[in-house]
Amino acid sequence: MNSTPDAWSNADAYLADLLVGHDPGLEAALTAQRDAGLPEIEVAPVGGKFLHLLARISGARRVLEIGTLGGYSTIWLARAVGPDGRVVTVEAEADNAAVARASIDAAGVGDRVDIRIGRGADVLPTLVGGFDLVFIDADKESNTIYLDWAAKLGHPGTVIVLDNIGRDGEIVREDSTDTKVIGTRDALRMLGEDPRFDATALQTVGVKGWDGVALAVVV
16 A cells, blocks of 8 residues: 555544544534634544553643643543543633633533643743643744743653654754744754753654654653
């Protein structure tokens, strides 16, 4: 079989059907997001399950998410932390946050989720530290700001997930003028050079195209 975007999407759908299955709460959140006209940039189902399992494997009870959108990944994380856990999620757009709030409540995990509305650079300094896992999936131009705060608000052993690092392979271009690529390159360089982090990254293909994720631990 040829390696094409259609083949990647088909394989992703197969894996999602096999390993994720159908979930009314999550599917309703996606429907609400679409109906509200929010961009279709949420994590893929297999990516949501990946975050969920990472949180469970690491034993995370306090999770910070930067970039809520419609709440799809938030629901995955809230389920992972359990009834005694807490997810603080930061969303710049109040309209997005309203859609997310309704979907998170409808999924039955509203009591575990605190949505903070505002730009990450403004909200993050107001938070109390001690997060066990940080998921960064917001504007790529601010990735280094978010990583800095992830380290400050975490502790040794905190897991950090930085999404969308593949950028269709453009990350190798030093001459790129794309601000998302530049922000991603700066973030990857920070993960490689800043002594607060020990990190790696994986390229992925699937319904999100040629993408990828960086995974780090606070040292």
